[in-house]
Amino acid sequence: MGSFENKPPSWAMALLRLMVHPEFHEEIQGDLLEKYHSDLQKVGQKTARRQLYTHLLSMLKPILIFNLNRMYMNPKNWLTLALIALAITMASVAPFLSGSSSNVLYAISQFAQTLGYTGLIFIPIALVWLIIEFRNKKGQSLNRWTNGYYFSWLALIPVLIFVPVQLILTLVRDQPLNLWPFAIILLMVAFLVYRIKKLKKKTEYKFNPVPLYLLVIPVIALATSQWAVEGAAAITRKAAISKTEPLIAAIENYKMEYGEYPNSLNELKGTYLDELPTLDSKNKLTYEYQKGNHSFQLRFERLWHWNATEVVVYSNSGLPDIKGNYENHPAGHPNWWYYLAD
Amino acid sequence: MGEFEELVLLIVALMNGKAYGISIIEELEKRTDRSAAIGAVQTVLKRMEDKGLVTSEFGEATNERGGRRKRYYQITAKGQKTLAQNRAMRNDLWDAIPKFGWNYGIV
Numbered sequence: 001m002g003s004f005e006n007k008p009p010s011w012a013m014a015l016l017r018l019m020v021h022p023e024f025h026e027e028i029q030g031d032l033l034e035k036y037h038s039d040l041q042k043v044g045q046k047t048a049r050r051q052l053y054t055h056l057l058s059m060l061k062p063i064l065i066f067n068l069n070r071m072y073m074n075p076k077n078w079l080t081l082a083l084i085a086l087a088i089t090m091a092s093v094a095p096f097l098s099g100s101s102s103n104v105l106y107a108i109s110q111f112a113q114t115l116g117y118t119g120l121i122f123i124p125i126a127l128v129w130l131i132i133e134f135r136n137k138k139g140q141s142l143n144r145w146t147n148g149y150y151f152s153w154l155a156l157i158p159v160l161i162f163v164p165v166q167l168i169l170t171l172v173r174d175q176p177l178n179l180w181p182f183a184i185i186l187l188m189v190a191f192l193v194y195r196i197k198k199l200k201k202k203t204e205y206k207f208n209p210v211p212l213y214l215l216v217i218p219v220i221a222l223a224t225s226q227w228a229v230e231g232a233a234a235i236t237r238k239a240a241i242s243k244t245e246p247l248i249a250a251i252e253n254y255k256m257e258y259g260e261y262p263n264s265l266n267e268l269k270g271t272y273l274d275e276l277p278t279l280d281s282k283n284k285l286t287y288e289y290q291k292g293n294h295s296f297q298l299r300f301e302r303l304w305h306w307n308a309t310e311v312v313v314y315s316n317s318g319l320p321d322i323k324g325n326y327e328n329h330p331a332g333h334p335n336w337w338y339y340l341a342d
Numbered sequence: 343m344g345e346f347e348e349l350v351l352l353i354v355a356l357m358n359g360k361a362y363g364i365s366i367i368e369e370l371e372k373r374t375d376r377s378a379a380i381g382a383v384q385t386v387l388k389r390m391e392d393k394g395l396v397t398s399e400f401g402e403a404t405n406e407r408g409g410r411r412k413r414y415y416q417i418t419a420k421g422q423k424t425l426a427q428n429r430a431m432r433n434d435l436w437d438a439i440p441k442f443g444w445n446y447g448i449v
Contacts, residue, residue, distance in 0.1 A: 024384070024388075026400075026410045026411055026413075027362070027363065027384075027400075027410070027411070027412065027413040028363070028380065028384060029407075029408065029410050030363075030403070030407035030408065030410030030411065030412060031362070031363035031364050031380050031384070031407075031412075032380060033406065033407050033408045033410070034364045034404070034406050034407045035364055035367070035380060037406045038364070038406075054379060055379050055380040055381065057379075057381070058379030058380060058381025058382055059380070059381040059384075060381070061381055061385045063385050063388050063389065064381060064384060064385060064388070067388075069388055069389070069391070069392040
């Protein structure tokens with residue numbers, strides 16, 4: 001039997017094909033076989049096989065697995081990714097910036113922040129799809145798996161289930177229906193269906209950046225929701241708290257004169273205050289006042305995201321009685337706290 | 343450029359168009375007495391090709407390669423210039439060593 005017929009284990013060659021990028025298959029498989037046959041004659045089968053496994057392990061390099069030398073993303077793809085990131089960040093933060101808290105902006109912000117949590121379901125699909133995109137070979141004839149057609153539908157199915165379910169739940173629970181997020185999602189779905197149909201006919205290799213977007217969007221939305229929204233909210237929260245300084249001074253003046261706190265803030269109007277402060281001029285959110293025996297509380301609320309409301313409380317008798325499921329935090333001013341309520 | 347990258351580039355240059363994965367490993371073992379894994383050599387070759395230091399093209403297939411073609415690598419003008427610069431830099435460093443200290447084993 002000739003030495004060329006003494007082949008290396010077929011699983012090792014199969015593993016090599018699985019590991020190494022298809023564009024390198026021919027030369028690297030050839031090198032591995034040539035080295036194996038050369039070692040076989042010099043050191044025998046046992047050592048030759050051991051050396052083959054060592055060479056196989058040495059292929060575990062990103063450059064050989066994904067062919068990272070190839071320029072996958074063109075400038076237009078990078079620009080799209082940057083614009084998506086910017087749009088998500090701006091949409092999430094917008095209602096928490098000073099003087100811009102319309103219901104539409106809140107709805108869009110909730111939608112953008114929700115992308116962070118709901119988008120996580122896309123990650124396994126996007127990861128497999130992206131690996132296939134990376135492993136596609138120039139000149140290869142694409143089928144409906146390798147061109148991403150089936151993966152796009154797999155990614156769209158959760159959206160097609162989530163939107164009607166959410167709509168029905170909102171109606172069944174008799175919650176206020178905000179049509180803006182649904183309108184945006186429907187427009188996006190229509191656009192995606194149009195793009196997926198075009199993808200069906202794609203047979204020639206060209207890198208598709210969509211799985212990368214599907215991976216990056218939830219990460220950006222989550223990061224924005226966790227840090228940028230909190231940062232912007234802290235600024236407007238502090239500004240709103242500052243507005244209450246004359247109000248708190250007026251309440252204390254009232255107590256000095258009458259020996260007790262007022263029953264309502266309206267009692268302050270005229271003598272102690274010309275006008276009660278408002279949280280923002282558009283929504284006319286005023287501070288709620290609650291009188292205790294020897295203390296009082298001021299509080300205001302605003303939407304935070306899909307399922308939570310931020311409650312900001314002033315309590316001159318120490319830590320307020322928190323009714324939400326979330327931890328309370330100091331709001332940066334004496335006697336002020338804030339927490340998120342369900 | 344790392345030491346291993348420079349060694350592989352030198353071997354590609356001296357093999358003058360006959361360098362491919364296994365021949366580079368064999369030449370490296372023969373001339374430097376050090377072994378190298380196929381993955382390590384291929385990684386360096388791909389990286390150097392990306393930097394424009396070498397070019398490559400498919401050659402002939404053989405039985406021992408299971409009918410698969412070799413990919414031959416050749417040094418480019420940019421690769422030659424890089425090697426020359428590295429050599430000049432090393433020569434400068436050698437020339438900068440104080441002769442007195444070197445000759446009497448002080449350095």
